[in-house]
Amino acid sequence: MTVPKEYDPHIIEPKWRDSWNMSMYHFDWKDSTRPQFIIDTPPPYPTGNFHIGNSLNWCYIDFVARYKRMCGYNVMFPQGWDCHGLPTEVKVEEIHGITKNEVPREEFRNMCRELTVGNIEKMRNTMLNLGFSTDWSNEFVTMEPEYYSKTQRSFRKMYDMDRLYQSEHPVNWCPRCETAIAFAEVEYDSRETKLNYLYFDGLQIATSRPELLAACVAVAINPEDERYKEHLGSTVKVPLFGHDVKVIGDKDVDPAFGTGVVMICTFGDKQDVRWWMEHSLPLRKAIDKSGLMTDIAGKYKGMSIPECKKAIIEDLEKEGHLFEQKPLEQNVGMCWRCSTPIEILSERQWFIKIDTDEVSKASNDIEWLPEYMKVRLDNWTNTMEWDWCISRQRLFATPIPVWYCKHCDGVMVAKEEWMPIDPTQQQPPEACKCGSTEFEAEEDVLDTWMDSSITALHVSGWLTDHEMRLPTQLRPQGHDIIRTWAFYTILRSMAITGKKPWDAILVNGMVLGEDGHKMSKSLGNVIAPEEVIKDYSADSFRQWAAIGGSPGSDVMFRWKDVVSASRFFTKMWSIYRFAMSHLEDYEHCEMDVSELKIVDRWLFSNLNTLVRSVTGSMDDYQFDEAFKAVRGFTWDILADNYIELVKSRLYGDDESGKKAAKYTLYVAIDTLSRLLAPFAPFFAEEMFSRIGNGSVHVHSWPKVCESMIDAEIEKSGEFIKDVASNVRRYKSEHGMALNAPLEKIEIYGSLADITDVLGATNSPVEVIAGEPDFEHVPVNVKPNMGVIGPKFRGQAKDIINALLEENPKKIADEIAKGKITVKVKGDMLELDPECVEIEKEVVSAGRAVDVLDIGGVPVVIVR
RNA sequence: GGGCCCGUGGUCUAGCUGGUUAUGACAUCGCCUUUACACGGCGGGGGUCAUGAGUUCGAAUCUCAUCGGGCCCA
Numbered sequence: 001m002t003v004p005k006e007y008d009p010h011i012i013e014p015k016w017r018d019s020w021n022m023s024m025y026h027f028d029w030k031d032s033t034r035p036q037f038i039i040d041t042p043p044p045y046p047t048g049n050f051h052i053g054n055s056l057n058w059c060y061i062d063f064v065a066r067y068k069r070m071c072g073y074n075v076m077f078p079q080g081w082d083c084h085g086l087p088t089e090v091k092v093e094e095i096h097g098i099t100k101n102e103v104p105r106e107e108f109r110n111m112c113r114e115l116t117v118g119n120i121e122k123m124r125n126t127m128l129n130l131g132f133s134t135d136w137s138n139e140f141v142t143m144e145p146e147y148y149s150k151t152q153r154s155f156r157k158m159y160d161m162d163r164l165y166q167s168e169h170p171v172n173w174c175p176r177c178e179t180a181i182a183f184a185e186v187e188y189d190s191r192e193t194k195l196n197y198l199y200f201d202g203l204q205i206a207t208s209r210p211e212l213l214a215a216c217v218a219v220a221i222n223p224e225d226e227r228y229k230e231h232l233g234s235t236v237k238v239p240l241f242g243h244d245v246k247v248i249g250d251k252d253v254d255p256a257f258g259t260g261v262v263m264i265c266t267f268g269d270k271q272d273v274r275w276w277m278e279h280s281l282p283l284r285k286a287i288d289k290s291g292l293m294t295d296i297a298g299k300y301k302g303m304s305i306p307e308c309k310k311a312i313i314e315d316l317e318k319e320g321h322l323f324e325q326k327p328l329e330q331n332v333g334m335c336w337r338c339s340t341p342i343e344i345l346s347e348r349q350w351f352i353k354i355d356t357d358e359v360s361k362a363s364n365d366i367e368w369l370p371e372y373m374k375v376r377l378d379n380w381t382n383t384m385e386w387d388w389c390i391s392r393q394r395l396f397a398t399p400i401p402v403w404y405c406k407h408c409d410g411v412m413v414a415k416e417e418w419m420p421i422d423p424t425q426q427q428p429p430e431a432c433k434c435g436s437t438e439f440e441a442e443e444d445v446l447d448t449w450m451d452s453s454i455t456a457l458h459v460s461g462w463l464t465d466h467e468m469r470l471p472t473q474l475r476p477q478g479h480d481i482i483r484t485w486a487f488y489t490i491l492r493s494m495a496i497t498g499k500k501p502w503d504a505i506l507v508n509g510m511v512l513g514e515d516g517h518k519m520s521k522s523l524g525n526v527i528a529p530e531e532v533i534k535d536y537s538a539d540s541f542r543q544w545a546a547i548g549g550s551p552g553s554d555v556m557f558r559w560k561d562v563v564s565a566s567r568f569f570t571k572m573w574s575i576y577r578f579a580m581s582h583l584e585d586y587e588h589c590e591m592d593v594s595e596l597k598i599v600d601r602w603l604f605s606n607l608n609t610l611v612r613s614v615t616g617s618m619d620d621y622q623f624d625e626a627f628k629a630v631r632g633f634t635w636d637i638l639a640d641n642y643i644e645l646v647k648s649r650l651y652g653d654d655e656s657g658k659k660a661a662k663y664t665l666y667v668a669i670d671t672l673s674r675l676l677a678p679f680a681p682f683f684a685e686e687m688f689s690r691i692g693n694g695s696v697h698v699h700s701w702p703k704v705c706e707s708m709i710d711a712e713i714e715k716s717g718e719f720i721k722d723v724a725s726n727v728r729r730y731k732s733e734h735g736m737a738l739n740a741p742l743e744k745i746e747i748y749g750s751l752a753d754i755t756d757v758l759g760a761t762n763s764p765v766e767v768i769a770g771e772p773d774f775e776h777v778p779v780n781v782k783p784n785m786g787v788i789g790p791k792f793r794g795q796a797k798d799i800i801n802a803l804l805e806e807n808p809k810k811i812a813d814e815i816a817k818g819k820i821t822v823k824v825k826g827d828m829l830e831l832d833p834e835c836v837e838i839e840k841e842v843v844s845a846g847r848a849v850d851v852l853d854i855g856g857v858p859v860v861i862v863r
Numbered sequence: 864g865g866g867c868c869c870g871u872g873g874u875c876u877a878g879c880u881g882g883u884u885a886u887g888a889c890a891u892c893g894c895c896u897u898u899a900c901a902c903g904g905c906g907g908g909g910g911u912c913a914u915g916a917g918u919u920c921g922a923a924u925c926u927c928a929u930c931g932g933g934c935c936c937a
Contacts (some may be wrong), residue, residue, distance in 0.1 A: 003898095005900095006896095033933080074914095188936080188937080204929095253923090264899055270937090331937080370868095372867065372868070373867090374869060375866070375935095376866085376867070376934090376935060376936090379865090379866060379867080379933085379935075379936065380936075383936075383937075444926085477932080479935080480935090482935085483935080483936085510934090516933095547888090549876085551868090552868095554933080554934085556875075558874095558875080558889090560875095560888090560890090561875090561888090561889085563889090563902085564888070564889070564902095566902075567902050567903095568902095569902095570900070570902050570903095571899095571900065571902080571903080573899090574898085574899045574900035574902095574903085575899065575900080576899085577899055577900080578899030578900080579899080580899095581899075624876095627875095628877090628887080628888095632887085639899085639900080639903095640904075643899075644897095644904095647898090647899095683912055725905085728897095728904090729905065730907075731895090732894070732895065732904095732905060732906080733906090735907095737895095737899050738895080738904095738905095739897065739898075776933095782883070783883075784882090784883075785882045785883050785920090785921070786882050786883080787882095788882095789882060789920060789921060790882090790920095792920075793919090793921095794919095795920075796919055796920040796921075797920050797921080798920090799881075799920090800920085800921095837935085
């Protein structure tokens, strides 16, 4: 049982990674004795790079999974991959030097699949290196038939429930990606643009989008606006294009903005859509799907939006319609993937009806950690105006399982038993109601959130032979996708099953770079978890994740945190090595408290307090608190004090004292390896491997032994510790070697057991009852605010001042008699002794000794 | 424009159901080779708790305002 001098994570971590039997982390579908703990793990997008933000979140998940497993839960920590999406399409085009339309649809989709498979492999590898206790028997891949058939079946089910419909409706459109996108995919950024003042016949209007003049369908004013009241209901001519539009009134028009007259276009922005619907205005499409001007733009047809804007402004100026331009700060909606400004186009799309009440109700029934994150979902839910557009004009995604009859206007939605199915590759096995067998396939595909919003259903066994185990217990995710993933998952779970998807949602923060900014390639502050593993270790990385901050808050990545993490392991290893050197032929068996020394019991009292507080912190998902407590105990209590105090016993001849110290060390090491297991699975396993049977990860979480927690023992132990450390300091201050003996140490108090004081100071110790034969001078009166404040309230301040002016000796004498009399503003007041504390100083009376005051007990050192 | 979070020694942070001397880490300075560890031990210096007002005997903690930072949304 040799313990190497140094802990080398680059040997130990791969050793355990490669030898662990991962089936110990599998969820048992048949087990009904243990409570289930199913985690709705986020399925990352397979970019091939498992980045630090993912890693932080996965560390949190793994802390929970390992902890719950040790506490006796039947834990499922599944792993999914959210494969579909545009970035992969773009990457494939780049790698193969093609555009998606140059190869057959299916071939292109295969190229995407191939790239994704490789990327998943790379990310899986990082996860294994980080020591996650993933349940690989519950892995899912959204592009695989097994999964996307569920996406398609969910489509069919919601269609049957009448929660899904097809309609022509304005949608957010990215002209670069040439697809519709949902509101959740729109990001806003402020840009400087110009507000153009134009003449519409006699009316002056202000617009930031003159290129949409061709799409102008009305002019609106505020009905209360006295300046324009007479124009209400009249008609004006649109400059350059010459079509007539009506002047309508709407209270949402801000009279203070521009001229107080706005033009309504189909569509310039979301407000236009509101007005368009409210006033039943006609539709004029001036921009096509590629972001080019259409026929109705006349001579501007075929121009891009910026080109058209420039040309129209020139023409307006030339013809005298433009009379002013002012700079305008504007928030522009952009595609979250490519940052292209979005347009609002009216297109035939598939939508899911949004029942905001249902979502709110479910959200109220879910525990939000931290709680304030719930507000973000509520704000989003309460401002929903349109339904969720779920169709996309892309290739690499779940096909919409629909055909259109070529002979009638019948829509054929695939039956569940036909799924998975790609309508562009297969014809429906049935004829249309009209008898025709000629169909046109729906070429649109589903929004990828349609795949990922059923993860909770998927992992809980929906549509399998297993018993359905919804709700899951925990959804861990970032706050950046509350309005998407969290919102859609709740919506879909409620719609399909009527159940909430999870009991609790744990929201993690973002990882910031060392400069305090969000990590991004352009700022050059990106750190890959693999770098940290290479330079330090996975356990050190995990420790950074644990102590960086409480979940929900953004966490800064700092190398020095990783360094101090690895120092902790060095320290722990050194403690471990020391303990093991004394435990070589140790056989563990239970020991009675009576056989333990005060210092041992002091250690046990602290250890059990530690277990209690760490357990509480873990239950509250406060990993930073939990780990800091473990670290504090290990370093301050175990290493700096306990070990120093028991060394003399361990090296000495007293067998019973030695045995007690060994027992204590053994239990401390065993307990610490279990407490560390969720955080540092490799290190804990290495520790445990020499003292326990099998993997620490299948053992139980330590239980608190309440009877070992004893305030009296802690006080005595603390006193011994203080004597030892004060004597240590005394020797240091007097230039003595720390193991140099003193002539004698006299303790004026009571102490049942001086063994460890003796050992730690290497000096004779005498405990003497009573007062030392030199002066014991009260030097300070300390009013006890906690007692005086609530008792005397308004008078408190005067009492305190009066006390401070009194002679400390007089007060001390009065305390001895049980009553303190003090003169406050002329009145004599009686106070209880508990109202003050007296600080005393021990003054040696000419003897050649030094006196230390340790917690009020005089300790005399004779050199 | 609305909502949410935050402002504590040089840096990061704990405390924030009000109570005496504000926690810890890193950095810094001084001392120390002590049979686990110098990636260590012991000790020191360094804080108008963003600002202002209010409530209170008493405010880092509660209330309001102001300033500053971040995030989400319109």
